Amino acid sequence: MLESFLLSSFLISQSSIAEPKFLALKNQLEKFGFQVIIALPPLKHSPQQNIGGNPPLPRPYGLLESSKKIIWINPVVFDLQIATQTLIHESVHAAQVCAGGGKLKTLGLDIQPINYARPFFLRYADVHRQDLEREAYAVQTQPNSFELATSLLQQNCK
Numbered sequence: 391m392l393e394s395f396l397l398s399s400f401l402i403s404q405s406s407i408a409e410p411k412f413l414a415l416k417n418q419l420e421k422f423g424f425q426v427i428i429a430l431p432p433l434k435h436s437p438q439q440n441i442g443g444n445p446p447l448p449r450p451y452g453l454l455e456s457s458k459k460i461i462w463i464n465p466v467v468f469d470l471q472i473a474t475q476t477l478i479h480e481s482v483h484a485a486q487v488c489a490g491g492g493k494l495k496t497l498g499l500d501i502q503p504i505n506y507a508r509p510f511f512l513r514y515a516d517v518h519r520q521d522l523e524r525e526a527y528a529v530q531t532q533p534n535s536f537e538l539a540t541s542l543l544q545q546n547c548k
């Protein structure tokens with residue numbers, strides 16, 4: 391059952407990668423030196439993974455390793471039809487890395503995320519992290535999120 395789910399998500403992933411906005415954003419990120427990898431993000435924050443037969447922890451939809459400029463996109467987002475949205479979110483973090491010269495720095499955007507997104511960034515205990523996530527969710531939930539993410543990359547990554 392699990393295997394067939396993984397197989398089907400793999401097949402769908404391969405075809406859905408051709409989504410034009412996803413591809414355009416991926417190309418732009420690569421132009422600015424980021425690597426976009428379609429694979430399960432590593433579990434580096436969970437040293438106790440799978441010890442004692444625990445079920446695997448859920449992986450995030452996307453993850454940016456700022457030190458290596460690698461963006462991980464969980465293949466499940468293609469099934470969930472949120473691949474472009476996820477890459478837009480990670481693109482904002484990429485622009486934050488460019489703005490901070492290699493470390494995440496807030497962009498000082500004066501837009502707020504819509505209310506339903508609040509629990510997603512308020513769950514971060516770290517206030518600095520909350521601000522970084524607030525910006526990513528703010529962009530992600532705008533009607534022109536794709537154009538916004540594109541211009542943030544152009545403004546901050548040169």
Ligand SMILES: [Zn+2]
Nearest residue numbers: 479483523526
């Ligand atoms: Zn984020």
